[in-house]
Amino acid sequence: MLVLFGILVILASVILGLIVLIQNPKGGGLSSSFGGFGNQLMGVKQTTDVLEKGTWLFAAIVGLLCILSPAFIPKAGGSSSVNDDLIQGVSAPKQQNTPPPATTAPMPGAVDPNKK
DSSP: OHHHHHHHHHHHHHHHHHHHHHSOTTSOHHHHHTTTHHHHHTOHHHHHHHHHHHHHHHHHHHHHHHHHGGGGSOOSTTOOHHHHHHHHOTTSOOOOOOOOOSSOOOOTTOOOTTOO
């Protein structure tokens, strides 16, 4: 689910960036870029209104997706094996809990405190 949120945030951010880049800070924007074609189709006022509304819409979408995405992050106690595989790497072998050997030999060169 986080991957879906990530893709949606990136897509909305790219669209938001394109909308902002299309706008002219002095008011011409998209309509002046096409040599009057925008004036015949929508008019200057409607073009700037559409771009401004699109800017606010996609900014709100990015904000909501960023606020809602942490709700879908699995909690520490309830992690699934799929998430563990992603964290550890899919090809990493699982560690098995094996008990230590019953008897241990002293390390070579170690001094035994029981011997005098």
